[in-house]
Amino acid sequence: MVVGGAALARERHANLRFIMFGDEAKITPLLSRHRILRDVVSVRHTDQQVKSTDRPSQALRQGRQTSMRLAINAVADGEAGGVVSAGNTGALMAMSKFVLKPMKGIDRPALCGFLPTLRGESVMLDLGANVECDEDNLVQFAIMGAAFARTILGLPRPTVGLLNVGEEELKGNEAVKGAAAILNGATLPLRFHGFVEGDDIAKGTTDVVVTDGFSGNVALKTMEGTATLFSQFLRRAFSQSLMSKVGYMLARPAIMALRERIDPRHHNGGVFLGLNGISVKSHGGMDDVGFATAIGLAVDMVADDLIGRITADMAQFSDHDEARDRAVAQ
Amino acid sequence: MVVGGAALARERHANLRFIMFGDEAKITPLLSRHRILRDVVSVRHTDQQVKSTDRPSQALRQGRQTSMRLAINAVADGEAGGVVSAGNTGALMAMSKFVLKPMKGIDRPALCGFLPTLRGESVMLDLGANVECDEDNLVQFAIMGAAFARTILGLPRPTVGLLNVGEEELKGNEAVKGAAAILNGATLPLRFHGFVEGDDIAKGTTDVVVTDGFSGNVALKTMEGTATLFSQFLRRAFSQSLMSKVGYMLARPAIMALRERIDPRHHNGGVFLGLNGISVKSHGGMDDVGFATAIGLAVDMVADDLIGRITADMAQFSDHDEARDRAVAQ
Numbered sequence: 001m002v003v004g005g006a007a008l009a010r011e012r013h014a015n016l017r018f019i020m021f022g023d024e025a026k027i028t029p030l031l032s033r034h035r036i037l038r039d040v041v042s043v044r045h046t047d048q049q050v051k052s053t054d055r056p057s058q059a060l061r062q063g064r065q066t067s068m069r070l071a072i073n074a075v076a077d078g079e080a081g082g083v084v085s086a087g088n089t090g091a092l093m094a095m096s097k098f099v100l101k102p103m104k105g106i107d108r109p110a111l112c113g114f115l116p117t118l119r120g121e122s123v124m125l126d127l128g129a130n131v132e133c134d135e136d137n138l139v140q141f142a143i144m145g146a147a148f149a150r151t152i153l154g155l156p157r158p159t160v161g162l163l164n165v166g167e168e169e170l171k172g173n174e175a176v177k178g179a180a181a182i183l184n185g186a187t188l189p190l191r192f193h194g195f196v197e198g199d200d201i202a203k204g205t206t207d208v209v210v211t212d213g214f215s216g217n218v219a220l221k222t223m224e225g226t227a228t229l230f231s232q233f234l235r236r237a238f239s240q241s242l243m244s245k246v247g248y249m250l251a252r253p254a255i256m257a258l259r260e261r262i263d264p265r266h267h268n269g270g271v272f273l274g275l276n277g278i279s280v281k282s283h284g285g286m287d288d289v290g291f292a293t294a295i296g297l298a299v300d301m302v303a304d305d306l307i308g309r310i311t312a313d314m315a316q317f318s319d320h321d322e323a324r325d326r327a328v329a330q
Numbered sequence: 331m332v333v334g335g336a337a338l339a340r341e342r343h344a345n346l347r348f349i350m351f352g353d354e355a356k357i358t359p360l361l362s363r364h365r366i367l368r369d370v371v372s373v374r375h376t377d378q379q380v381k382s383t384d385r386p387s388q389a390l391r392q393g394r395q396t397s398m399r400l401a402i403n404a405v406a407d408g409e410a411g412g413v414v415s416a417g418n419t420g421a422l423m424a425m426s427k428f429v430l431k432p433m434k435g436i437d438r439p440a441l442c443g444f445l446p447t448l449r450g451e452s453v454m455l456d457l458g459a460n461v462e463c464d465e466d467n468l469v470q471f472a473i474m475g476a477a478f479a480r481t482i483l484g485l486p487r488p489t490v491g492l493l494n495v496g497e498e499e500l501k502g503n504e505a506v507k508g509a510a511a512i513l514n515g516a517t518l519p520l521r522f523h524g525f526v527e528g529d530d531i532a533k534g535t536t537d538v539v540v541t542d543g544f545s546g547n548v549a550l551k552t553m554e555g556t557a558t559l560f561s562q563f564l565r566r567a568f569s570q571s572l573m574s575k576v577g578y579m580l581a582r583p584a585i586m587a588l589r590e591r592i593d594p595r596h597h598n599g600g601v602f603l604g605l606n607g608i609s610v611k612s613h614g615g616m617d618d619v620g621f622a623t624a625i626g627l628a629v630d631m632v633a634d635d636l637i638g639r640i641t642a643d644m645a646q647f648s649d650h651d652e653a654r655d656r657a658v659a660q
Contacts, residue, residue: 118559128495131503165458165547173461173544198551202559211548214503217495218545219552221528226556229448229532233591234564237584244584251577254567261563 002086003027005282005291006041007034012292013299016040019080021067023047046070050091052284059091060098068092072099075277082278082298084269086291089281093129093272100277103307105314108133109274110141111213111281112148114267115223117204123149123158124201124209127270128217135178138162138210142183143313144273145208146190151304152297153207157189161196161206163215171195175212188317198222224264265290269297273310278302332416333357335612335621336371337364342622343629346370349410351397353377376400380421389421390428398422402429405607412608412628414599416621419611423459423602430607433637435644438463439604440471441543441611442478444597445553447534453479453488454531454539457600458547465508468492468540472513473643474603475538476520481634482627483537487519491526491536493545501525505542518647528552554594595620599627603640608632 002020010016017040020027024045031037048066050059063069068087074080076099085092093111102109112125125145130137142160149158162180164172172195183192193206201209201219211219238248248255260266268290270281278301282294301307332350340346347370350357354375361367378396380389393399398417404410406429415422423441432439442455455475460467472490479488492510494502502525513522523536531539531549541549568578578585590596598620600611608631612624631637 116559118562131495131501163548165461165544171461198548198553199555199558201552202555214495215545215548218493218528218541219548222531222549222552223528223556225529225532226553227560228529229446230557230560232448233588234585237588238581240584240587244581247577247579247581247584249577251568251574251581254570254574254577255564257570258563258567 001287001291003030003034003037004288005286005295007036008288008292009295009299010036010040012296016295016299018042019044019071019074021046021071021074022049044070050088052088054088054091056088056090056094059088060094063091063095069095069099072096072277072279075279076100081302082280084280084282084291084294084298086282086284086286086294089128089270092279092281096272096275096277096279100275100279103274103276103310103314105318106140106144106274106310108137108140109272110137110144111216111270112145112273113220113270114152115201115220116261116267117202119204121153121267122201122204122207122209123153124211124216124220125273126211126213126216127220128213129272130213132214133175133212135175135182138175138179138212139182139186139317140274140314142179142190142192142208142210143188143317144310145210146188147306147309147313148271148273148301149207150189151306151309152300155207157191158207159191159193159205160208160210161193161200163201163209163211163219164195164197166195166197179210186317189313266293269294271297271301273306276307278306331617331621333360333364333367334618335616335625337366338618338622339625339629340366340370342626346625346629348372349374349401349404351376351401351404352379374400380418382418384418384421386418386420386424389418390424393421393425399425399429402426402607402609405609406430411632412610414610414612414621414624414628416612416614416616416624419458419600422609422611426602426605426607426609430605430609433604433606433640433644435648436470436474436604436640438467438470439602440467440474441546441600442475442603443550443600444482445531445550446591446597447532449534451483451597452531452534452537452539453483454541454546454550455603456541456543456546457550458543459602460543462544463505463542465505465512468505468509468542469512469516469647470604470644472509472520472522472538472540473518473647474640475540476518477636477639477643478601478603478631479537480519481636481639482630485537487521488537489521489523489535490538490540491523491530493531493539493541493549494525494527496525496527509540516647519643596623599624601627601631603636606637608636 021044050066050068071083075083108130110126111129114121146158272279280298351374380396380398401413438460440456441459444451476488602609610628
């Protein structure tokens with residue numbers, strides 16, 4: 001999947017080069033199958049790897065020679081523009097944070113991803129990095145998510161919504177209320193929409209949906225589960241009678257187009273935003289196509305200097321914040 | 331919708347009687363259209379009503395003669411077995427809590443409802459009554475939700491899962507970890523499954539899903555939004571070409587059966603669990619069929635003595651709890 005994904009990604013991005021970390025004896029034969037990868041991959045051998053069952057703390061302490069850690073080190077050392085991994089999410093998050101360090105002004109990096117919506121695609125964060133968040137965390141997520149949407153979705157001034165349990169100003173916990181107050185008063189390259197609810201995610205009401213890692217993870221996985229439920233029900237419906245089977249055959253091209261549209265492989269890639277380096281998680285259970293999407297995401301973030309954009313936005317925000325604090329003090 | 335729903339519900343439940351609170355001049359002509367409701371409805375006139383825009387606190391203070399308040403009073407006075415309303419959720423919640431009072435041992439009542447799953451139906455709570463919850467709240471939700479599943483779904487020992495961001499014991503916030511520890515050690519008429527994730531809701535991994543009102547509301551509305559997204563995509567797919575339109579015509583009966591299965595009208599009704607009285611919220615935008623479902627829910631809860639069951643389970647739980655505390659003290 002990694003080698004195949006790299007080959008696909010290389011077809012799309014002519015100057016792309018790879019350093020692959022892992023067991024050379026396993027990687028080299030796979031590479032020989034892809035002519036397009038000749039001369040653009042260097043392999044760094046290591047026989048250590050982070051297991052899917054390793055705890056993040058364990059991986060951090062004992063995993064200094066693992067393929068994951070060495071790949072992240074390559075980003076920190078400037079050898080690589082970004083790291084893409086399909087491995088243990090918690091370990092990738094912990095190691096990326098430890099090695100690449102949070103950006104100035106960002107208290108907590110967040111896990112950010114895309115979702116299919118009625119209007120196209122939206123960006124949501126945090127998808128699970130931070131179980132509990134305060135108002136400042138949420139404001140930083142909004143700034144980072146908007147910079148990500150400008151970079152990857154090409155939207156000059158993306159709309160940002162704060163996920164809440166009701167649109168009324170009075171509802172919600174202290175963190176979302178506080179974040180809304182700050183975002184309403186700030187001058188930033190985004191349009192703050194206010195609160196959104198769970199059904200607004202799939203509607204695509206805003207380009208960016210900001211929430212804490214608990215709700216964000218619940219929402220993401222609930223969407224996945226509901227999509228699976230719907231697909232299963234649909235499959236059962238189509239296989240119910242001869243008529244419905246014939247109907248399925250006729251409607252098949254259209255249904256395939258629908259499947260293509262909501263295909264998770266085209267929305268693959270969770271990005272750790274807020275670090276001094278690009279780190280992308282490819283979801284488990286992906287194939288070449290999915291992994292190539294995650295690589296493409298890393299390429300776009302490097303090419304469009306996402307980190308530079310976030311740095312500039314954070315500076316603008318804190319200048320404004322300090323000016324406001326001075327104004328209040330006077 | 332209310333009168334039509336009552337007529338449908340009366341067809342299903344032969345001994346059902348209604349007290350309808352509201353504008354007599356509007357209700358009486360509607361009643362005359364339904365022979366089945368003759369002699370089983372008494373109308374209590376009031377020209378005051380809670381508006382959808384009223385704040386709960388406002389409704390509580392100023393709404394003592396509203397149809398909603400009078401209907402809840404009828405439950406407290408023993409005149410009615412339960413109240414069903416399609417009105418302002420926050421007001422219904424606040425008034426029900428104020429008038430009916432929380433049950434002994436229940437710190438916070440919760441909003442509970444059904445969801446369609448791959449396996450049938452599951453129960454989820456809290457769907458939005460309590461934005462922040464501690465471990466004791468979650469344990470009480472588990473006990474109430476299990477009693478509800480026994481009553482309404484007829485499951486002798488329902489499985490209960492705690493919604494979390496990962497199945498590993500280490501993940502999640504303090505409240506879910508604490509609740510898991512208590513539920514693991516308790517003797518209750520339920521099987522505690524442990525943690526579940528967002529995708530487990532639609533899979534139907536457990537009969538009952540317990541979470542705080544913020545995540546629960548997000549999950550519920552995310553499911554609704556995703557189902558709508560899927561339906562819209564499907565509609566577009568079927569109208570794409572002549573072939574797909576013909577395919578749709580042939581598969582139509584099967585697709586209608588699917589639609590029936592996930593029809594929100596059959597899962598209608600949010601129940602406030604944990605009060606000394608039955609109070610059911612019918613979702614907005616329902617028709618006769620949906621409102622009849624909500625009435626049916628109230629009927630079942632009264633007939634099966636849900637409140638008695640919760641009382642017994644809470645007593646068993648606190649006996650056990652006290653025994654454990656004594657054991658620890660010795």
